Amino acid sequence: MKYFLQKEKLTVNFIAGSLLTAFTLTAPQTMAADAAAERIRLLEQRLQAIQSELEKVKSESSQAVQKVNTIEQTTNQTVQKVNSLEERKAALLERVDPLTQRIGSDITEKTRMLFFRGGFAHMMNHRNGVTIQSEVLPIGAQDQADKQGWYAGAGIDWGLTRDMWGLLPKTTVFAELMFEYKQFGSHVLGNGAVGNSPSMLAGGALNPINVTVSQFTVSASPKIKFFEGSKLRPWIIPAGFAVHVMSPPSESITYIVPGVQFGAGVDYNIWKDFFIGVDGRYHLTAGKSDGVNLSGMTAGGYVGIGF
Helix, strand or coil, X not given: CHHHHHHHHHHHHHHHHHXXXXXXXXXXXXXXXXXXXXXXXXXXXXXXHHHHHHHHHHHHHXXXXXXXXXXXXXXXXXXXXXXXXXXXXXXXXXXXXXXXXXXXXXXXXXXXXXXXXXXXXXXXXXXXXXXXXXXXXXXXXXXXXXXXXXXXXXXXXXXXXXXXXXXXXXXXXXXXXXXXXXXXXXXXXXXXXXXXXCCHHHCCCCCECEECCEEEEEEEEEEEECCCCCCEEEEEEEEEEEEEEEECCCCCCCCEEEEEEEEEEEXXXXXXXXXXXXXXXXXXXXXXXXXXXXXXXEEEEXXXXXX
C-alpha cells in the first residue's frame, strides 16, 4: 500500500512538473499574442480617427464648393443687372434731343454767369431837380436833360433750378442781381439859385455850372431761361424789384425811388464758357416822386462768362 502511495505521489509530482514546464514554455507566447492584439486595437483606433478627419475635411470642402457656387450665382446676377442698366442708359441716350447731341462738347452748361452790359437808355419824362430846372426857385438857367442817354452795368446770374421745379423741362430759373449806371447828360446848365457860380441869390451874374444828370439802379429779379442745352437761349424777367438813386436829387432832396423791372433777352454761347447777348428792360416807378418820374427803359448788349 505504501508502495502504491509513493508511486501515486511520484505520478502526481511528474504531472505537476510537466504542467509547470508546459506553462513556463507557453507563457511568453501568450503574452506576445496579447501585446500584438493590443497593437492591432490601437492601430484600429488610429485608423478610425484618420477616417473621421477625412470625413470632416470632405464635408468642409463640400460646404466651400457650395459657397463658391453661391458667389458665382450672385456675381452672374449682378452682371446681368449692370448689363440691363447699360441697355437702359443707351436707350435713354437715343432719345436725347438731336439738337443737344449736335452741340456735344461745344456747350458747357453753367449754373452761374457774370455779365457786363451797355447800351441805350431812355427816360419817359424830363427830369428836373434841385440844381437844374426848378419850379421852386425859377431863377437863371432852367435847363433840362435829354430823355435819351446811355447805360453801363454788370450783374450775376445764379442758378436756382434746371427744370423750373419740375414744371417745365430744359427751363432754368436764375436769380439775377444787377448794377446799372445811366447818364442823360453831363453839360446840363444849372439854375441860378444853386447851380450858378456864384449863386444869383447872392447877387452873382448868370454863370451856370455844368450839371451831370445820372441815375444808379440796383435790381434783384428772377430770370427764366429756355432751351437748356442749346447755344441760343431766350429769357424773360417777369417782374423784379429795383431801387433807383437819382442825381441831382429832386427839389425836395429826394434821391431814392423804388420801382419794378421787366425784361427780355437772349444768350448765345460763342465758345466754351463765353456768351454774348442782347436785352431790353423797362423800369416802372409809381408816378412822380417829389415831382420826378424815373420810369424808363434800356436796350443793349452784354458779354457773359459762365462759371
